Amino acid sequence: MWRFKLDALPVRWNISTRGIDIPSLLCPSCQLGVERLNHTFFECQVAVDIWHLVRVWLSCNMPIFRNWEEINSWIEGSLFSSNVLMRAKVIVVTVLWVMWRYRNGVAFDDIVIHKNYPKEYEKLVKKKLEVEMELERATEKVSSSKN
Numbered sequence: 001m002w003r004f005k006l007d008a009l010p011v012r013w014n015i016s017t018r019g020i021d022i023p024s025l026l027c028p029s030c031q032l033g034v035e036r037l038n039h040t041f042f043e044c045q046v047a048v049d050i051w052h053l054v055r056v057w058l059s060c061n062m063p064i065f066r067n068w069e070e071i072n073s074w075i076e077g078s079l080f081s082s083n084v085l086m087r088a089k090v091i092v093v094t095v096l097w098v099m100w101r102y103r104n105g106v107a108f109d110d111i112v113i114h115k116n117y118p119k120e121y122e123k124l125v126k127k128k129l130e131v132e133m134e135l136e137r138a139t140e141k142v143s144s145s146k147n
């Protein structure tokens with residue numbers, strides 16, 4: 001799961017560099033920037049808002065990420081205990097997953113982004129996080145019962 005490869009995601013810029021003609025390179029969410037990976041997950045106003053929300057929920061001093069490498073070095077370079085580290089990874093991957101899912105909803109299912117999108121994101125992230133945390137707890141139980 002942690003090996004989630006962002007580079008492979010078919011954002012519009014990546015599609016166009018493979019020589020495929022697409023009608024627009026603009027980000028489906030904001031229609032303001034070319035849809036590259038960093039735009040989708042870090043620079044788009046939608047992404048900026050969601051990372052901000054995550055920082056508020058977690059009330060932790062998570063830095064403002066500008067790219068995938070910065071997330072990696074934050075996680076790898078942290079002095080977190082392994083438990084907290086695991087949680088931080090789950091949260092980051094969940095946030096990215098929700099962003100991508102939401103982006104696909106906008107791009108393919110004509111979901112309209114409206115003023116309430118931070119609330120919708122919050123619901124999605126929290127729901128997904130509950131599932132992930134459940135899984136994690138279940139895994140911990142299995143591995144501790146083995147010991």
Ligand SMILES: [Zn+2]
Pocket residue numbers: 027028029030031032033039040043044045046
């Ligand atoms: Zn955008």
